[in-house]
Amino acid sequence: MKALLMSRIDTPEVLAYADEIRRLLLSLGYTVTLEEGTADALGETGESLGETDAGIVVAVGGDGTVLLAVQMMTRQIPVIGINRGHVGFLADLEDREVPAFFANLREGMRLDRRMRISLFHEGEHLGEALNEAVIVTARPAKMLRFTIIIDGIEVEEFRADGLIIATPTGSTAYAMSGGGPIVDPKFDGFLLVPLAPYMLSSRPHLIDSGRNLKIRLESTKPAQLVLDGRGDFTLGSGAEISVRRSDAPAIFLDAGKNFFLKVREKLHNL
Ligand SMILES: NC(=O)c1ccc[n+]([C@@H]2O[C@H](COP(=O)([O-])OP(=O)(O)OC[C@H]3O[C@@H](n4cnc5c(N)ncnc54)[C@H](O)[C@@H]3O)[C@@H](O)[C@H]2O)c1
Ligand SMILES: Nc1ncnc2c1ncn2[C@@H]1O[C@H](COP(=O)(O)OP(=O)(O)OP(=O)(O)O)[C@@H](O)[C@H]1O
Structure with missing residues (x-):
């Protein structure tokens, strides 16, 4: 499966972490391509979210990164966020959950469509x-x-x-x-x-x-x-x-997080 990796680019530590995620995905057998802006920030060449044929998009950052990824797609592609933001309400995966999630994803995807x-x-x-x-x-x-x-x-x-x-x-x-x-x-x-x-x-x-x-x-x-x-x-x-x-809802890869638990855990102590 081909994954397009997009990172927030304003924080060097997050970019370095995105590079680690790339290595993990490659080791699990994914083909990985970088989003244009992310590639630029890493001194490489990448693919535009508007033109990619990737099967999934992996967004490393906070909610802003996930929102930006969805906004830049011309066709909605299943997206999953890895939380490197302050809140990360839309970025469902925490560090420790990442390896198992991508290993299991090869067995089949569950999707969560969100109205736009x-x-x-x-x-x-x-x-x-x-x-x-x-x-x-x-x-x-x-x-x-x-x-x-x-x-x-x-x-x-x-x-x-x-x-x-x-x-x-x-x-x-x-x-x-x-x-x-x-x-x-x-x-x-x-x-x-x-x-x-x-x-x-x-x-x-x-x-x-x-x-x-x-x-x-x-x-x-x-x-x-x-x-x-x-x-x-x-x-x-x-x-x-x-x-x-919209006729084109956003499509999230479902990480099995309960919405109401997220509200309790992420929004009650802002
Ligand atoms: N007063 C406010 O609450 C306020 C003001 C301006 C923008 N925003 C939100 O910021 C969004 C853009 O995000 P950004 O990161 O580029 O801006 P930003 O950097 O100003 O951050 C906005 C905050 O809103 C949170 N957020 C965004 N979408 C969320 C969601 N669906 N559920 C829970 N929290 C969410 C983010 O985690 C972040 O902490 C806008 O769509 C808008 O909803 C909120
Ligand atoms: N790849 C990117 N290219 C350009 N701008 C980006 C990119 N990723 C994130 N940004 C912008 O950088 C800012 C910070 O990113 P992000 O929202 O992901 O982190 P945060 O605000 O710390 O987290 P959260 O939104 O979870 O509180 C946002 O305004 C976002 O739109």
């Missing part, structure tokens, strides 16, 4: 997100005005610093910091969490992914749309963003 959202602006596809899309004021301390439209009904209008449109996977990330609920990743829907809403009664909404969801930006103030902490689209007044469930 697809964002459109006036028919133009802006991209996909595994965690969330955030529409946020481009001017700190200036509020935006939003209207939420569900199945053609204007459901709510409010002013806030921003609005998070999260997937169940993203419910443990930015949406959690915004006061949203922890959502079972098996749930199939969108989570809307306003950021610092200027009203007494604003609540997060959980919406079935089969509904037609639109967000209209009413204010004339500049706003930015950010996907999984990256990408930066500027939105003008009256911009209408459509949110749909």
Whole structure:
């Protein structure tokens, strides 16, 4: 099996560890190729995540590395993260679990598909997100005005610093910091969490992914749309963003970790 190895590149120790992982994978009979940026950092040549024919992607780093790997794929490839980050909620494997996991993987893979959202602006596809899309004021301390439209009904209008449109996977990330609920990743829907809403009664909404969801930006103030902490689209007044469930969910190699145990172990002591 061919594995593409991607490492976070800002920490030499993690890069050195990724090199150890490469040796381990080779010793277990995998063909290993490096992701372009990772290869660059190691002074080698690599393959782009957009073009590789690898069967699995091994991401060494934290959640940012896993999110980046998923975002860079043009076809979703089963991915597993080895945790070298601060939290590593999406990076399921710890050091000691690595050898057995890859030895057993040759017997067969279990996959865990995670919904992503697809964002459109006036028919133009802006991209996909595994965690969330955030529409946020481009001017700190200036509020935006939003209207939420569900199945053609204007459901709510409010002013806030921003609005998070999260997937169940993203419910443990930015949406959690915004006061949203922890959502079972098996749930199939969108989570809307306003950021610092200027009203007494604003609540997060959980919406079935089969509904037609639109967000209209009413204010004339500049706003930015950010996907999984990256990408930066500027939105003008009256911009209408459509949110749909992506046809291409992220595919994780299942390391058998229980979601609710991870919440208890990784998020309770942040
Ligand atoms: N106030 C906040 O909580 C806040 C602010 C900005 C961005 N973020 C999150 O950061 C993500 C981008 O990650 P990054 O590492 O490039 O940025 P980063 O370096 O700013 O780290 C963000 C933190 O969020 C954690 N995180 C990311 N996805 C998670 C998930 N699905 N479940 C639990 N924790 C998760 C990471 O472990 C990390 O500690 C965004 O998608 C967004 O969800 C959170
Ligand atoms: N291969 C890479 N190329 C470019 N940037 C990367 C790469 N891997 C990670 N990054 C970026 O480096 C930063 C830190 O990486 P990462 O999120 O993996 O570690 P962390 O923040 O320490 O861990 P965690 O997200 O688990 O708290 C993130 O902003 C991430 O997007």
